[in-house]
Amino acid sequence: MKNLCFISFILCFAACVQVKPKKFELLDKSAFETSIDGKPVSLYTLNSGNGVTVQVTNFGARIVSVWTPDRNGQYADINIGYENIDKYLNNTGERYIGCVVGRYANRIAKGTFEIDGQTYNTPVNNNGQTLHGGLKGLDMVVWDVKKVSENQIDFQYVAKDGDDGFPGNLTIDMSYYLDSENGFRITYRAVTDKPTVVNLSNHAFFNLKGESNGSICDHLLTINASAFTPVDEFLIPVGEIRDVSGTAFDFRKPTPIGERIENDDQQLKLGGGYDHNWIIDRTDNQVIPVAKLYEPVSGRVMEVYSDQPGIQFYSGNFFDGKGIGKHGKPINYREALALETQKFPDSPNHLEFPSTRLNPGETYTQTCIYKFLTE
Numbered sequence: 001m002k003n004l005c006f007i008s009f010i011l012c013f014a015a016c017v018q019v020k021p022k023k024f025e026l027l028d029k030s031a032f033e034t035s036i037d038g039k040p041v042s043l044y045t046l047n048s049g050n051g052v053t054v055q056v057t058n059f060g061a062r063i064v065s066v067w068t069p070d071r072n073g074q075y076a077d078i079n080i081g082y083e084n085i086d087k088y089l090n091n092t093g094e095r096y097i098g099c100v101v102g103r104y105a106n107r108i109a110k111g112t113f114e115i116d117g118q119t120y121n122t123p124v125n126n127n128g129q130t131l132h133g134g135l136k137g138l139d140m141v142v143w144d145v146k147k148v149s150e151n152q153i154d155f156q157y158v159a160k161d162g163d164d165g166f167p168g169n170l171t172i173d174m175s176y177y178l179d180s181e182n183g184f185r186i187t188y189r190a191v192t193d194k195p196t197v198v199n200l201s202n203h204a205f206f207n208l209k210g211e212s213n214g215s216i217c218d219h220l221l222t223i224n225a226s227a228f229t230p231v232d233e234f235l236i237p238v239g240e241i242r243d244v245s246g247t248a249f250d251f252r253k254p255t256p257i258g259e260r261i262e263n264d265d266q267q268l269k270l271g272g273g274y275d276h277n278w279i280i281d282r283t284d285n286q287v288i289p290v291a292k293l294y295e296p297v298s299g300r301v302m303e304v305y306s307d308q309p310g311i312q313f314y315s316g317n318f319f320d321g322k323g324i325g326k327h328g329k330p331i332n333y334r335e336a337l338a339l340e341t342q343k344f345p346d347s348p349n350h351l352e353f354p355s356t357r358l359n360p361g362e363t364y365t366q367t368c369i370y371k372f373l374t375e
Contacts, residue, residue, distance in 0.1 A: 024067045024075045026051070027326065031084035032057050032064075039142035041085060046151050046178040052372050054079075054178055059088060060099035060139040061174060063204045065326065066272040068182070071374040073301030075208030078300065078372075080336045082327035093323015093331055099139035100174065101132035103159055103166050103360070104346035105201035106277070106312060110238045113348035115195050115357070116165065122165035127234050132203070134164030138172070139203070152177045161194065168194035168358075183305075183371040190364040197356045198364045199343045205316065205336035206302060208232050208295035212329035215335045216316060217258025222292040223251040225278035225311065229286040229344055229353075230267055235275060236346050237353075249276065254294060257315060257337070272317035273334065277310045277344050285309075287367050291339050294375065305369040306341035309354045341368040 024213055032043035036059060043064065046054045055065045066079035081098050082088055088097075094208050104122075111122040111130040123134040133140065141157040152175060159170040170192050179214040188200050207216050230236040244250040248260035248268055261273050268274070280290050291304040304311070316337050321330040347353040358364050 024077065026053070026067075027055055027065060027083055032059075034085050036089075036142050040145075041142055042145075042232065044145075044153050046153065046176065048151060048178045048180055048182050050180050050182055052178065052182040052184075054176070054184060056153060056176060057085070057088075058143045058145050058155060059085060060141065061143045061157075061176075062088065062100075062139075063099035063176075063202070064098060066184070066204075066206075068300060068372045069316045069374065074298075076213065076298070078206055078208050078210055078257065078302075080205035080207065080211055080331060081326050083245045091323055094205070094319060096132055096139060098204050099202070100143075100200060101203045101340075102138045102172075102198070102200040102285070103133050103164070103170060104130070104197055104199045104348075105132055105203075105342045106199065107131050107234075107236055109234070109346050109349050111165070113197065115197070115348075120167060124350065129234050129236060133372070135167075136164060138200075138232055143174075146173075151179070163364065166196055168192035168196035170196060170198065170358075172200070181371070182373060183369045186368045186370075188364065188366040190358065191360075191362070192358050194358055198358045199250055199347065199356045200364075200366060201312070201340040201342040202368060203338055203340060204370070205318055205338050206293065207336050208293060208298060208300040208302060211325045211327055212331055212335055214302070215255065215334055217261065217334055218296070219257050219337070220254040221257050221313070222254045222312065223278050224281050224288075224290050226252065226281050229266075229277045229279065229310075230277060231270055231345075233270055235271060236351065237277070237344065239350055239352065240278065242243050243277075249274075249278070251278075254292070255335040256300070258334075259316050261315065274313050274315040275317060277312050277342075279344075280306070280308070282309070287369070290341065293337075293339070301372040301373045301375050303369075303371040303373070304339050304341065305367075305371065307367050308341045308343060308346050310342055312338070312340040312342060314340070341366070
């Protein structure tokens with residue numbers, strides 16, 4: 001009997017040990033430690049203290065991984081990224097993964113705009129247009145790390161006068177802060193010494209099932225917007241403000257992303273799906289809820305808060321499986337999406353759009369929050 005009790009004790013102890021597996025595997029910091037353009041690069045881990053862990057690198061100020069639990073406490077990395085710095089430098093898939101984009105997020109028509117009668121030309125890197133700042137932008141540079149703690153990291157970068165054709169020395173201070181309610185807060189401040197245009201955003205890609213774990217078309221999306229800006233064949237706004245009512249662009253109620261994505265709609269054909277700017281319903285410039293993403297099987301939710309007038313929803317239409325994510329799986333067609341809070345595309349060439357001009361003595365500010373929870 002004693003032997004039987006002892007065996008039972010051992011089996012029970014072993015079972016208790018086995019039910020305590022690691023929640024997840026963080027990326028190795030050494031895989032990111034290098035020097036680029038003479039500046040040190042590393043990987044940093046932020047912890048909310050309440051179940052969410054985020055890893056970021058100062059190369060392009062990229063979000064590399066976001067570990068969140070589902071409604072049953074099972075973890076997945078819901079952010080698309082790569083497992084080492086080499087893949088960010090020499091990737092064969094999407095360039096703009098997890099990074100800060102600018103100086104001008106989104107597109108500028110034909111890479112040209114005017115300020116006070118002077119014409120400025122920026123590199124055309126996307127079908128004859130300037131996309132996300134040009135050839136180098138803010139995504140292919142090393143940001144200075146000014147301060148880092150368990151749940152916050154502060155960056156700074158100075159974009160020189162004339163970089164990618166933009167005027168003015170632009171000093172940008174940006175912070176990532178992961179709060180105890182699992183809100184990932186991104187704040188920007190920028191000043192210039194010449195009149196210039198500024199439109200910053202973060203280009204993190206998400207799949208609430210986990211990276212490369214299937215289509216995002218069954219995610220339910222809500223966007224608090226009654227209008228969007230239609231585009232031409234180059235995805236440049238035509239200047240119209242179009243009501244979403246009765247169209248595939250009406251996400252004012254939770255709607256599966258794939259429900260209308262193949263509709264016979266010219267705008268969907270031009271974008272290859274959704275790749276458009278929605279105009280947020282707002283009465284001021286305060287931080288308010290602007291979007292919500294829900295994955296019904298896992299129960300994961302991502303709420304988006306912003307003080308910006310627009311949000312670009314991109315449904316991952318150009319992923320083709322050539323890029324391999326950090327967990328060894330290809331990033332396939334429509335297996336990730338971006339919700340980028342920002343001002344409107346091509347605003348410098350549309351006086352009717354919210355201005356993106358920044359003058360000396362003024363301060364550009366922006367706040368975006370991605371909050372992670374379950375239902």
